[in-house]
Amino acid sequence: MSQLPVVVVGAGPQGLAAAAHLTERGLDTIVLEKGERAGAAIAEWGHVRLFSAWPELTDTAARRILEQTGWSAPAAGYPTGAEWVRDYLTPLADALGDRIRYGTTVTGIARQGRDKVVDAGRKSQPFVVHTHDSDGGEGRMLARAVIDASGTWTLPNPAGADGFPAIGEAAASDHISYRIPDDVAELAGAHVVVVGAGHSATHAVLRLNELARRAPGTRVTWLLRRGSVSNVFGGGTGDGLPERAALGTRARKVIESGVVDVVTGFRVDAVDRLSGLLTIRAEDGREVTGVAQVFALTGFRPDTEILREVRIDLDATLEAVAGIAADIDPNIHSCGSVAATGARQLAQPEQGLFIVGAKSYGRAPTFLALTGYEQVRSVVAHLAGDHEAAARNELTLPDTGVCGGAGDFDESASGCCAAPAVLQIGSRTLGASAASALTLESR
Incomplete structure (x- = not known):
């Protein structure tokens, strides 16, 4: 051979x-x-x-x-x-x-x-x-x-929280994308939903946030399965990749600004279509209505x-x-x-x-x-x-600044190590990790 x-x-x-x-x-x-x-x-x-x-x-x-x-x-x-x-x-x-x-x-x-x-x-x-x-x-x-x-x-993962497409997800495929959007101008004035908490979802939210600032009437809703936004911010100044840290910094600013509506603990169970718009329903019965486009970026x-x-x-x-x-x-x-x-x-x-x-x-x-x-x-x-x-090991990975994984799916504190604490931003309460991330300087 x-x-x-x-x-x-x-x-x-x-x-x-x-x-x-x-x-x-x-x-x-x-x-x-x-x-x-x-x-x-x-x-x-x-x-x-x-x-x-x-x-x-x-x-x-x-x-x-x-x-x-x-x-x-x-x-x-x-x-x-x-x-x-x-x-x-x-x-x-x-x-x-x-x-x-x-x-x-x-x-x-x-x-x-x-x-x-x-x-x-x-x-x-x-x-x-x-x-x-x-x-x-x-x-x-x-x-x-x-x-x-x-x-x-x-093979992108579906929006459905249990690993299978949510009920109605396939039928609404013309309103659901599993890729990071490029030109979002045609969504001006519409209600757009992003599902996911990783870097791809963050990229999409930041792009849509810019559209919402330019085009009044544009609504952006960010659905996170976990009970906290803390993992979105990453490791901040402890991250060995500065641009990865910058994503977390910009995400923090988006949440602070209130332009993007963040909903935590939302696990998509069903997608209903009515008069050309979608209703996204969670396992606990909560609904996000009047949605024109969904970006499911769940890995x-x-x-x-x-x-x-x-x-x-x-x-x-x-x-x-x-x-x-x-x-x-x-x-x-x-x-x-x-x-x-x-x-x-x-x-x-x-x-x-x-x-x-x-x-x-x-x-x-x-x-x-x-x-x-x-x-x-x-x-x-x-x-x-x-x-x-x-x-031989020739690899040295840049640190993320995150000292643990994300095993506490339903816990409000995860990510960077910090003493239990909360930080209030308007009507939103963030966990200790998010509070730590908020000490970052602007990009």
Whole structure:
């Protein structure tokens, strides 16, 4: 099997970085990308500015390959998704050349001649990667190893609080988006709802807040499942990524201003349509009415359908790779407290198969590009037989300033460590963590 390539699924940041490391180590590789360009998923949110700076968004092997073409790494600044694709991913894909095959959708991964049940001779058989091309043609490709870097972009979580779409959510799909909005001008004067408490939801709220300030009559309602707004503010001055901290600062200002109506403990149960507008109903019977548009930004989950005929070990709770689940569980950890994840932690029962990138995190949030680059560096070193390099930890994650996870789902105080206290802003009462965040300086 040593004559066969390593197949990488996905030409996003981690997939291309894996290809760069494989190329440097002299291992044949083929990258299969269902889109028509590198970073196709990122291009869909190209209008969003990242809170990681350029130095944290490029991989070491990729930089070395690019520098041979005369490319210079951007030294500073915070690119948008579109700029990340244009100034890094596209040049990298060009440098990797025909190793990347676009318009190719992976439909399944298996062992040649062995379904999931068969033990006999399993390890000696190559992987067979089943594909469809953009014209619908079927194909198969043999591989010595497979690195699944296909991400989670295609499976956003629903607005429904129990993990399934709320009653009526599918029927109202023309009024519900699961992506961060770009141009929101057409929503001027309308009532818009954002569901979610992560960075994507914060981005959407801030964009809609600007619209509400420009267009009188525009209403923005922010629905949080948790009983407190404290997690929205993040770690403040303790955050190692200043732009991530700035999101929390701006969110705090939005809440202070009263332009956005924040509703906590709201777990969406049903969506009703009446005369072209929606009513969002919570499990406890509360309702938000007259809604023209909903942005459900509640995270993503991995699509494991292509892996159904190989033996994988995923955590029952997070659907993350089992070897890293305990270290990324959002009930326990913040992003900055997560340990490095390399080949040993990412290894699957199916020898030679690795799940990396956002998909390795399953439903866990706070994945950073830095983490993915370290993953693929270690995995490729392992595949090349360099076990010392595979075991080495070259990752230092920026701290979040949050000293715990979000396990206290119904508690008003979580996030940053602080003595129990409350802070009154108008009619809203914030927990101690929020009170701490409010000491931040303006952006």
